Structure formats: structure tokens, C-alpha cells
Amino acid sequence: MIYAGILAGGVGSRMTGATVPKQFFPIGGKPILVHTAEKFLMCDKFQKIYIAVVGGYLDLAQSMIDEYIDKSLAARISVIEGGGDRSGSILKVIERIYEDGGDEKSILVSHDSVRPFVNLAALEENIRLISGGCCDCAGTAVPSIDTVFEIDKGGFVTSIPDRSRLCNAQTPQTFTVGEFLECYGRLSPADKAALTDACAVFLRCGKRVLTAKGSSDNIKITTPFDMKLAESILNESSNFHGFSDI
Amino acid sequence: MIYAGILAGGVGSRMTGATVPKQFFPIGGKPILVHTAEKFLMCDKFQKIYIAVVGGYLDLAQSMIDEYIDKSLAARISVIEGGGDRSGSILKVIERIYEDGGDEKSILVSHDSVRPFVNLAALEENIRLISGGCCDCAGTAVPSIDTVFEIDKGGFVTSIPDRSRLCNAQTPQTFTVGEFLECYGRLSPADKAALTDACAVFLRCGKRVLTAKGSSDNIKITTPFDMKLAESILNESSNFHGFSDI
Numbered sequence: 001m002i003y004a005g006i007l008a009g010g011v012g013s014r015m016t017g018a019t020v021p022k023q024f025f026p027i028g029g030k031p032i033l034v035h036t037a038e039k040f041l042m043c044d045k046f047q048k049i050y051i052a053v054v055g056g057y058l059d060l061a062q063s064m065i066d067e068y069i070d071k072s073l074a075a076r077i078s079v080i081e082g083g084g085d086r087s088g089s090i091l092k093v094i095e096r097i098y099e100d101g102g103d104e105k106s107i108l109v110s111h112d113s114v115r116p117f118v119n120l121a122a123l124e125e126n127i128r129l130i131s132g133g134c135c136d137c138a139g140t141a142v143p144s145i146d147t148v149f150e151i152d153k154g155g156f157v158t159s160i161p162d163r164s165r166l167c168n169a170q171t172p173q174t175f176t177v178g179e180f181l182e183c184y185g186r187l188s189p190a191d192k193a194a195l196t197d198a199c200a201v202f203l204r205c206g207k208r209v210l211t212a213k214g215s216s217d218n219i220k221i222t223t224p225f226d227m228k229l230a231e232s233i234l235n236e237s238s239n240f241h242g243f244s245d246i
Numbered sequence: 247m248i249y250a251g252i253l254a255g256g257v258g259s260r261m262t263g264a265t266v267p268k269q270f271f272p273i274g275g276k277p278i279l280v281h282t283a284e285k286f287l288m289c290d291k292f293q294k295i296y297i298a299v300v301g302g303y304l305d306l307a308q309s310m311i312d313e314y315i316d317k318s319l320a321a322r323i324s325v326i327e328g329g330g331d332r333s334g335s336i337l338k339v340i341e342r343i344y345e346d347g348g349d350e351k352s353i354l355v356s357h358d359s360v361r362p363f364v365n366l367a368a369l370e371e372n373i374r375l376i377s378g379g380c381c382d383c384a385g386t387a388v389p390s391i392d393t394v395f396e397i398d399k400g401g402f403v404t405s406i407p408d409r410s411r412l413c414n415a416q417t418p419q420t421f422t423v424g425e426f427l428e429c430y431g432r433l434s435p436a437d438k439a440a441l442t443d444a445c446a447v448f449l450r451c452g453k454r455v456l457t458a459k460g461s462s463d464n465i466k467i468t469t470p471f472d473m474k475l476a477e478s479i480l481n482e483s484s485n486f487h488g489f490s491d492i
Contacts, residue, residue: 147415157455169393209403
């Protein structure tokens with residue numbers, strides 16, 4: 001069985017002047033979180049879509065789902081309390097998957113709540129890569145456009161990695177819940193704190209992490225600038241048929 | 247003496263349906279190249295501002311400068327023919343610097359013509375870092391926001407570099423012309439073809455490359471999406487006082 005976990009645990013420390021976490025901000029008159037949930041509802045493969053929310057905001061998240069999403073569709077969504085960090089929220093989602101009848105072979109498609117422009121193709125490729133067994137974790141990514149500098153603490157450039165071998169990570173990141181539990185359980189406390197990314201958890205344990213094709217509009221809304229960008233993507237979306245592949 | 251070299255040699259292969267190179271596209275009713283030149287005119291430290299243009303577009307570039315920039319200011323600008331690649335254009339600019347009375351100690355602030363939102367602070371920090379002798383090449387950069395994957399040819403993730411040590415390179419990139427000639431002259435033909443970035447040329451020769459503080463709005467306009475983003479930055483700029491530092 002296949003489940004979705006929308007991770008909405010962030011408190012948005014980069015969004016200056018924020019009164020609520022950024023996933024609850026509206027773009028195009030609708031909360032970001034709702035846009036994201038709607039994208040997952042477009043995919044009929046999910047048994048259940050969990051939204052793991054930072055403590056204290058469960059009622060707000062639930063009320064937004066109730067307000068903006070049709071009742072018949074919203075039945076597939078469960079708002080649950082997330083964990084202290086990203087992996088913690090994944091663990092909470094996995095707990096619920098088991099409670100709801102899933103097992104270790106269940107596939108979890110995990111996603112940032114603040115990436116509302118994820119597309120159906122990415123969701124389906126993530127699922128396909130894990131269902132097909134060609135990797136242990138699928139991580140959505142796009143080729144890096146910018147030249148990347150590796151720097152030391154003084155700001156001096158120590159190397160310039162070959163850009164053709166670099167990707168910028170996005171989400172979804174997808175895996176079977178049993179394998180996540182196994183890998184996470186093997187991490188030291190220091191690694192648990194440092195590796196905030198499911199792909200990093202799998203890679204640390206020597207597992208095969210394969211990239212799935214992301215898109216340049218699958219942005220993570222983190223700053224006020226990103227909010228403006230998101231509005232501009234939404235405004236264009238009516239006569240907009242995807243970004244050119246780079 | 248300090249010179250600017252705006253590198254406008256690209257032909258914009260990423261801009262689908264383009265009839266002219268992207269640096270000549272208008273944003274906010276004015277060619278990108280003109281926006282960029284205006285930023286450099288705001289800095290009074292430049293003896294001369296060279297714009298190195300791809301062959302065949304010299305007249306177009308010159309006519310744009312004549313049309314949009316006041317004659318008294320435009321006197322500081324020289325439109326010249328660029329080289330076959332980025333380093334080739336830098337070499338052409340250096341040739342002109344020598345012709346115009348510069349020497350090997352002359353500082354060249356090189357910049358992508360399609361980064362029209364460069365700010366005065368970045369130009370001045372670039373100049374200061376090279377004038378002060380604390381490095382051989384200054385490269386403007388911003389901290390990487392996205393997690394970066396290193397991948398193999400099959401798309402499998404081979405490593406996830408520590409993000410706190412990664413920067414995304416922008417321009418300006420700044421150096422003395424004598425040092426650039428010395429370093430470039432030492433490169434093998436293969437390196438000359440591969441290292442399209444002045445910072446990469448200096449690093450390859452074991453020189454000290456230091457990062458200068460860029461800004462998130464100093465975007466490189468490469469795709470139709472970037473054009474929309476640029477328009478949105480321009481529209482906001484009247485009540486916009488810079489992006490939050492990340």
C-alpha cells in the first residue's frame with residue numbers, strides 16, 4: 001500500500017515577521033498547505049495522505065482542510081501531530097501507517113508542505129522507482145544550474161565540483177517504511193540530529209538512493225521573496241504549460 | 247585603475263524561441279543589458295566599462311546604449327567584440343584595457359550581462375578584496391539554500407556535501423589583469439575549454455579565490471521563467487528594500 005506524508009512541522013524561522021508557520025500562509029487566496037494537499041489528492045494511488053503538523057497547529061490545519069477541500073476528498077486526509085524534526089515527523093507518520101493497517105512494505109511518499117507546486121509526474125515516478133525495487137530511496141531533484149563553490153570557514157574557495165554531477169534536492173522522497181525504520185535505527189544520536197533528510201539517512205546506511213525528475217517550479221517557500229515568486233507562478237499557471245527543462 | 251567588463255557573449259541557447267540573445271530582451275521596458283550597465287554606472291570607481299558582445303550584435307548593443315543611457319554617462323561605456331567563450335571575452339576586454347592605458351596591475355570587475363540586479367555593495371566589496379590584496383580573485387556568491395546531491399551517471403546519489411560549506415556562484419568576479427593572463431596562459435588547451443569561470447581559472451592555478459557577498463536577487467536570467475521572475479523583482483523594487491539574508 002502507498003501512503004503520503006506531508007511534513008508541515010517547520011516553524012519558518014526564515015520568514016521575518018511571521019505570526020504563523022509559513023505553510024499556513026495564503027498564496028492565491030488559499031493556504032500553501034492546502035495547495036500541497038490538493039496536488040496529492042490528484043494522485044489516486046494513496047491509501048491515505050497524512051499531514052504531520054507542528055504541535056499547537058493541529059486545529060488550524062484541520063480547519064483549513066475542512067474549509068478548502070471537499071468533504072468527500074478530505075476523507076483521505078489525516079492531520080496528525082508531527083515530531084521534533086523532519087525524521088521525527090516521518091516516524092509519527094509511520095506509526096499511523098501501521099495503526100491504519102500498513103506494514104513494513106508500505107511505501108511512504110514524504111514531501112515538504114511548503115512545496116505546493118509538486119506535479120503528478122514526480123509523485124508517480126517516485127512511486128514507480130520504489131515499487132520497481134531499483135533503489136531503496138527515491139529523491140526528487142533537478143540538475144544544478146549555478147556553479148557551486150566549496151568554501152572553508154574563511155570564505156576561501158577550496159573546490160568547484162563538476163556541475164554536471166550536481167543536483168538540487170527537492171521532495172518528494174520515497175521509501176518503504178520498514179527500510180526507513182531499519183536505517184534510522186542504525187544511526188548514532190549525532191547522525192540522527194545531523195541527517196535531516198530521508199535521502200541522507202539512507203545514504204549514510206549505504207543504501208541505494210536514486211534521483212527522480214523534479215521541476216524548476218517545485219520551489220520550497222522559505223522567504224518573503226519565495227512568496228512573491230509563488231504568487232507569480234500561480235498567476236501564470238492558467239496560460240503556463242510547465243517550465244523549460246534545463 | 248579599475249575597469250568593468252560586462253560579458254554579453256552568450257547566445258542564449260536555453261531561451262526557447264529566442265530571436266536575439268537574451269541580454270537584449272527587455273524587462274520593465276528596457277533591455278537587460280542596459281539595466282546591467284546602469285548598475286555599473288552607479289559606481290564611480292570604474293575608469294571604463296567595457297561591454298563585450300557576441301559578434302554581429304555590436305551595432306544593436308551600441309544603439310541600445312545610445313537610446314537608453316544619457317550621453318554624458320554613456321561616454322564611460324565601450325561596446326567591444328567579445329571572444330568565443332567567457333575567458334575569450336575577458337581576454338578581449340584585457341586587450342582594450344592595455345590599449346586604453348591600463349597595465350598588469352589594473353583591476354577588472356567581470357560580470358554576466360544577464361545579471362541586471364547586481365548591487366553597488368557587491369561591486370565595492372569585489373574591488374576592496376582585490377585592492378586589499380587579501381586574495382587573487384574575488385567571486386561573488388550566496389550560501390546554498392538547497393541540499394545538493396552529487397550523483398553518478400545513472401542518477402544514483404554518491405554523496406550529499408555539507409551544505410554549510412557550499413555557495414552558489416554569481417558574478418562579479420574580480421582580479422588583476424596581469425594575474426588573469428598569467429593563470430590563463432598556464433592552462434592546458436583542455437582546461438581552457440573546460441574552465442569557463444574566472445574563479446575556476448585562478449583556483450586551477452593554486453591561487454587564492456575569496457567569496458564576496460552576493461544577494462538572492464542577483465539572478466542570472468537564463469530561461470523564460472527567469473524573465474518572469476525578473477519582471478516580478480522589478481515590479482516590487484519600488485517598495486522593496488532587498489531580500490532577507492538567508
